[in-house]
Amino acid sequence: MKRLATFGLLVLLALSGCTRRSSSEVVSVPPTPLSVKILKDNTQVFDVTTYVNDTISLQAEVLPKDAAQDVVWSVTDTALATISETGVVTGVAAGQTMVNVHALNYPDVKASLFLTVNQVAEQTGVGTGTSADDPFYKGYEGDGPLEVYFLETYKIYADSLLIKKGNIEILIDAGWQCDGEMNRDFLNEKVEDGRLDMVIASHGDADHTQGIPYIVRDIEHITSFLDYGRAGGESSAYKQLIRNRQQNDGAVYYTALDSINKVNGATNRYYFTSEFYVDVLNTGAYSDTSSGNANSLALLFCYQDFKFFTAGDLTTGSETSLLRNETLPQVSLYKASHHGSHGSNSQALMDTLNPYMVAIAASRAGAYNKNPGPPNPDDTYNLDGTKGHPAAAAVERIYKIPRISLNLNVFWNAANGTMKFSTNGGANDLVMEGSTPVKGYYDLTKTGGTPVWNEDLQDFENKVTGEENTKFHDTKVFTFRGYTSYLPAWVTKA
Incomplete structure (x- = not known):
């Protein structure tokens, strides 16, 4: 039994030696996120406008650029708008709120922008234009040539x-x-x-x-x-x-x-x-x-x-x-x-x-x-x-x-x-x-x-x-x- 125990100990020591890292090997660790900015069409934005039932796509960039780019999106008032995990904003109701984003696991590394949601304007006095009884313009057209x-x-x-x-x-x-x-x-x-x-x-x-x-x-x-x-x-x-x-x-x-x-x-x-x-x-x-x-x-x-x-x-x-x-x-x-x-x-x-x-x-x-x-x-x-x-x-x-x-x-x-x-x-x-x-x-x-x-x-x-x-x-x-x-x-x- 002593011989078996000694043999097992030697095997464990050998295995642990195989997994030991050399002093020259470097482990790559992403840098700590320092800031984040919100982009639309690759341009930094601080306020955006959309309409009820319309969408707008936003992107986030974590700095430094070689930091992990995972982020978490949110909207302050979800009764006015929602946002997907990928930054797609959907207007829900007319009003103004904030869109927020922070680096994953770093809630203090964050940014926000001002979001305005407009109601789709209803055009009054407008027809289909396809007949004399339903012209495009139904109001007073005005005088003049x-x-x-x-x-x-x-x-x-x-x-x-x-x-x-x-x-x-x-x-x-x-x-x-x-x-x-x-x-x-x-x-x-x-x-x-x-x-x-x-x-x-x-x-x-x-x-x-x-x-x-x-x-x-x-x-x-x-x-x-x-x-x-x-x-x-x-x-x-x-x-x-x-x-x-x-x-x-x-x-x-x-x-x-x-x-x-x-x-x-x-x-x-x-x-x-x-x-x-x-x-x-x-x-x-x-x-x-x-x-x-x-x-x-x-x-x-x-x-x-x-x-x-x-x-x-x-x-x-x-x-x-x-x-x-x-x-x-x-x-x-x-x-x-x-x-x-x-x-x-x-x-x-x-x-x-x-x-x-x-x-x-x-x-x-x-x-x-x-x-x-x-x-x-x-x-x-x-x-x-x-x-x-x-x-x-x-x-x-x-x-x-x-x-x-x-x-x-x-x-x-x-x-x-x-x-x-x-x-x-x-x-x-x-x-x-x-x-x-x-x-x-x-x-x-x-x-x-x-x-x-x-x-x-x-x-x-x-x-x-x-x-x-x-x-x-x-x-x-x-x-x-x-x-x-x-x-x-x-x-x-x-």
């Missing part, structure tokens, strides 16, 4: 339009992000009751949709959206805006394809009042999977005898299909498609519409896709506005339109700034009022084609001014571009 604004955008190619009749406003596109930010105050001023009746995205290109979430940021209510379809397009923020407004504002969402097929509550005519409506015209190209130029919405706005045709960047192929599918009337105002591109604006379509006035939305001289900024002595590209849209071929076709060949009523943002077209409902009572362009262009013929920087002015010399209300053919840039030969013979003879 119908106004169509072609908002000047900073970047060289972009569309942004606002249609206003009293208390009714419709936004069509908003250019790039910087354009939406630039025109936000303008929109806020025009939307006096805090409600846009419709937001329209003509197609998915970023120079049309990217600015929409930024220009409407301060708008309290949006009644409806109408766009090219369920394809994402180039601005996911725009599609997220629709989802948020549907959930939080009760906005309705219609697509062009649904409108033509009259499904999912949509129709091909939407009423703002019993006598002011927009028709979605059948181009045969609407899709829920594509959002390019060819898929652009073709729209006809009608108010009494006034008619306005606008079609985003619609291509000549889709224009041909449109002419087959629809019987189009003569219109008062025509927006040159695709900023006056040669691949749009077919002679057949424009002659059929035979507009009283044409507006070209291609805002400024300068480099393509350049962000806003003051004049710069090194930025001399296209100072005279001779490059880019509108294209010569499109301009030539525009001046062949029967009524335009007689009245020459063509206008362009680059010379006319933000343009306002006003009508009292007549077919031909339209009046254009321009404004001083943000960017403008320069007369380089005075300096032999060489830009001259003026240090005192902090601008180039010979900037063209005073053309706010000038027709396109009478602007200097028309001559700079060599378009004079496109004018009808009676003008050149005179």
Whole structure:
């Protein structure tokens, strides 16, 4: 027995020796948490707002960063909001409370933020817009003319339009992000009751949709959206805006394809009042999977005898299909498609519409896709506005339109700034009022084609001014571009 006991003791000693750590082995222990901060979209926040039944996702970061990142979330007043283990806040009732978080096992390493939960606003006096008896706007619409604004955008190619009749406003596109930010105050001023009746995205290109979430940021209510379809397009923020407004504002969402097929509550005519409506015209190209130029919405706005045709960047192929599918009337105002591109604006379509006035939305001289900024002595590209849209071929076709060949009523943002077209409902009572362009262009013929920087002015010399209300053919840039030969013979003879 003594031998067995001795043998067992030796085995235990041997085993204990095998598990003994060497003096050089280091055990890694996470550092003690010192602080924690609350993030939303990877940015530290101290107060957030959500709505009843809406959610918002928060993240926590424990410092130092190599400390354990496990945390515990809580809400001070669970009657107003709840929060999941992963930081997802859900609004329960309107009010204000605190969201709290602390590092796991370290209750004193904590942070809090202020949470506001708003009740979803109920829109009053709002219909579906799908019939004259159930228009979008059911209140007193207000007096005054119908106004169509072609908002000047900073970047060289972009569309942004606002249609206003009293208390009714419709936004069509908003250019790039910087354009939406630039025109936000303008929109806020025009939307006096805090409600846009419709937001329209003509197609998915970023120079049309990217600015929409930024220009409407301060708008309290949006009644409806109408766009090219369920394809994402180039601005996911725009599609997220629709989802948020549907959930939080009760906005309705219609697509062009649904409108033509009259499904999912949509129709091909939407009423703002019993006598002011927009028709979605059948181009045969609407899709829920594509959002390019060819898929652009073709729209006809009608108010009494006034008619306005606008079609985003619609291509000549889709224009041909449109002419087959629809019987189009003569219109008062025509927006040159695709900023006056040669691949749009077919002679057949424009002659059929035979507009009283044409507006070209291609805002400024300068480099393509350049962000806003003051004049710069090194930025001399296209100072005279001779490059880019509108294209010569499109301009030539525009001046062949029967009524335009007689009245020459063509206008362009680059010379006319933000343009306002006003009508009292007549077919031909339209009046254009321009404004001083943000960017403008320069007369380089005075300096032999060489830009001259003026240090005192902090601008180039010979900037063209005073053309706010000038027709396109009478602007200097028309001559700079060599378009004079496109004018009808009676003008050149005179």
